[in-house]
Amino acid sequence: MNARNLSSSSAFQPVLTRNIHRPGSERISIYLDHGGYQAVRKALAMKPEEVIEQVKQSGLRGRGGAGFPAGIKWGFMPQDSKLPKIVAVNTDEGEPGTFKDREIVEQDPHQVIEGVLIAAYAVGATRAYVYIRGEFFLGVKRWIKAIADAYEYGFLGEDILGSGFNLDMSVHRGAGAYICGEETAMLESLEGKRGLPRQKPPYPTTAGLYGLPTLVQNIETLACIPHIIERGPEWFSSIGTAESKGPKIYSVSGHVNRPGNYELPMGISLSEIIYEHAGGIPDGHKLKAVIPGGVSTPMLPADQVEVPMAFETLSSIGSEFGTGAIIVMDETTCMVEATRRISKFFAHESCGKCTPCRIGSQRIFEILDRIEKGLGHPGDIELLLELVNGIDGYTFCPMGSGLVNPVRSAIQHFRAEFEYHITNKHCLVKA
Amino acid sequence: MVGNEWNQLSPMNVDPRQRTRLLAALYLAQEQFGWLSEEAIERVSERLTLLPGQVRSTASFYSMFKLEPQGEFQIQVCEGLSCYLAGGAEPIIDHLSNLLGIQPGETTPDGKFTLEVVQCIAACGSAPALRVNDMLYEHMTLESIEQLINSLREGEW
Numbered sequence: 001m002n003a004r005n006l007s008s009s010s011a012f013q014p015v016l017t018r019n020i021h022r023p024g025s026e027r028i029s030i031y032l033d034h035g036g037y038q039a040v041r042k043a044l045a046m047k048p049e050e051v052i053e054q055v056k057q058s059g060l061r062g063r064g065g066a067g068f069p070a071g072i073k074w075g076f077m078p079q080d081s082k083l084p085k086i087v088a089v090n091t092d093e094g095e096p097g098t099f100k101d102r103e104i105v106e107q108d109p110h111q112v113i114e115g116v117l118i119a120a121y122a123v124g125a126t127r128a129y130v131y132i133r134g135e136f137f138l139g140v141k142r143w144i145k146a147i148a149d150a151y152e153y154g155f156l157g158e159d160i161l162g163s164g165f166n167l168d169m170s171v172h173r174g175a176g177a178y179i180c181g182e183e184t185a186m187l188e189s190l191e192g193k194r195g196l197p198r199q200k201p202p203y204p205t206t207a208g209l210y211g212l213p214t215l216v217q218n219i220e221t222l223a224c225i226p227h228i229i230e231r232g233p234e235w236f237s238s239i240g241t242a243e244s245k246g247p248k249i250y251s252v253s254g255h256v257n258r259p260g261n262y263e264l265p266m267g268i269s270l271s272e273i274i275y276e277h278a279g280g281i282p283d284g285h286k287l288k289a290v291i292p293g294g295v296s297t298p299m300l301p302a303d304q305v306e307v308p309m310a311f312e313t314l315s316s317i318g319s320e321f322g323t324g325a326i327i328v329m330d331e332t333t334c335m336v337e338a339t340r341r342i343s344k345f346f347a348h349e350s351c352g353k354c355t356p357c358r359i360g361s362q363r364i365f366e367i368l369d370r371i372e373k374g375l376g377h378p379g380d381i382e383l384l385l386e387l388v389n390g391i392d393g394y395t396f397c398p399m400g401s402g403l404v405n406p407v408r409s410a411i412q413h414f415r416a417e418f419e420y421h422i423t424n425k426h427c428l429v430k431a
Numbered sequence: 432m433v434g435n436e437w438n439q440l441s442p443m444n445v446d447p448r449q450r451t452r453l454l455a456a457l458y459l460a461q462e463q464f465g466w467l468s469e470e471a472i473e474r475v476s477e478r479l480t481l482l483p484g485q486v487r488s489t490a491s492f493y494s495m496f497k498l499e500p501q502g503e504f505q506i507q508v509c510e511g512l513s514c515y516l517a518g519g520a521e522p523i524i525d526h527l528s529n530l531l532g533i534q535p536g537e538t539t540p541d542g543k544f545t546l547e548v549v550q551c552i553a554a555c556g557s558a559p560a561l562r563v564n565d566m567l568y569e570h571m572t573l574e575s576i577e578q579l580i581n582s583l584r585e586g587e588w
Contacts, residue, residue: 137565327516
């Protein structure tokens with residue numbers, strides 16, 4: 001496959017994770033010793049609009065799941081507004097299968113602080129809020145220290161590096177709600193409220209935190225920024241495919257010999273990640289299915305794993321790139337049980353604002369639970385499909401479709417297994 | 432509550448940034464009281480000039496805020512897909528249930544342990560995983576869980 005050759009990982013050197021295996025990688029001294037805070041000096045010598053232009057040219061797309069082009073989002077921030085502007089960092093990583101942000105937040109906070117500095121300078125923001133998932137206690141502690149150190153070294157506060165640019169930053173700990181990874185729900189949570197998504201538009205760049213123009217970006221997206229400024233947008237856009245550029249941290253879990261985070265180019269094939277980097281499938285078992293981008297993305301059957309990991313290639317085969325969190329399932333996996341477990345997550349995490357998601361997710365879980373227990377009825381599959389059709393597109397935020405994707409794709413690719421469960425009252429795989 | 436007092440408490444008269452402190456204040460109160468009792472919620476609302484209802488509304492939304500008393504050690508076991516595929520979830524939950532003599536959601540009579548089943552805790556690459564209070568434990572086996580519980584019981588944590 002051409003795309004595979006183009007994005008061969010053999011010559012690729014990790015960028016975002018290059019420091020994380022150094023002892024004390026979270027400390028400002030280690031970051032400075034390895035070239036840290038040089039990109040921000042370069043950016044501060046440029047005009048803000050030049051910085052935005054470079055991010056646009058790099059082709060960087062958001063790493064939090066939606067894949068929106070970062071430079072275009074930065075361009076949406078109003079330039080003539082008298083209102084104070086804000087950058088909000090999204091580290092509410094909660095999508096099952098995803099554990100890349102935890103690594104960045106714990107091991108290399110200064111790389112992100114530098115990215116935030118550059119972003120804030122480019123869009124004219126003077127205040128940055130870092131929202132970290134409540135469970136990441138170690139990460140929160142390290143960020144409190146990292147921010148204090150950045151102030152001490154003059155990278156935060158007033159007149160940063162003598163440029164006249166000011167930025168204040170604070171860290172905020174979430175408290176256990178998947179929905180707060182959705183950007184408007186995160187803003188509600190930052191305002192001290194229940195994390196319910198807001199209607200869009202207005203988008204946060206127009207009216208975000210406290211109604212002020214707010215740039216919300218995922219932490220991995222911001223970690224890319226210093227490297228784009230330092231090495232140039234051409235370097236970044238030389239990695240990857242036509243529409244998906246740069247390095248990417250893939251979280252690999254499930255039935256593989258070496259689960260973990262792997263920083264590799266965008267566009268590398270799913271099979272190369274599974275078999276070469278993650279060490280293949282244990283115990284000589286065969287591959288059955290893969291979730292390519294976290295549980296809210298449609299699953300793929302084994303014969304589709306040659307797909308390049310890129311936004312456009314995954315959409316072309318009916319799936320999504322999501323967060324690049326790969327969950328591998330071998331032939332011993334019961335797809336009814338896997339889908340039941342995913343639906344339980346969504347039923348538990350629905351914020352309750354939209355009826356289709358709140359009630360639909362609960363009903364879908366109940367139906368999958370009874371099929372799994374051997375109590376399914378004929379017609380249950382049609383009922384599941386009717387329920388997902390009733391959620392898809394009828395909710396405020398993308399969390400609703402997050403459940404639609406796994407249920408629909410599991411039935412599409414493994415319908416016979418669901419039918420067997422219903423007819424024979426037990427599992428096809430674990431019979 | 433009558434006119435003037437209500438006005439004083441009205442969020443309209445309060446800088447919206449005041450409420451941003453609420454999650455941090457709830458964490459502090461929870462650390463101090465062990466859980467978010469009505470007394471704790473009243474105290475937080477007074478300190479932040481918010482209505483008790485606003486504080487309760489926020490506190491009740493987030494799974495890490497506890498509106499009931501908790502054990503000294505809160506054990507949270509992940510039942511997510513990746514933990515399940517790695518042999519975790521139910522086998523670990525059942526094992527802990529047996530060891531502690533309680534069901535998920537319950538606290539041991541001596542107030543030492545609360546067992547909770549949670550969704551993904553972003554440790555899928557080192558599954559099966561669980562948390563004890565704010566500490567993450569990875570690559571758990573039935574044996575290592577038994578050792579962990581024993582050391583918690585003996586106060587060697």
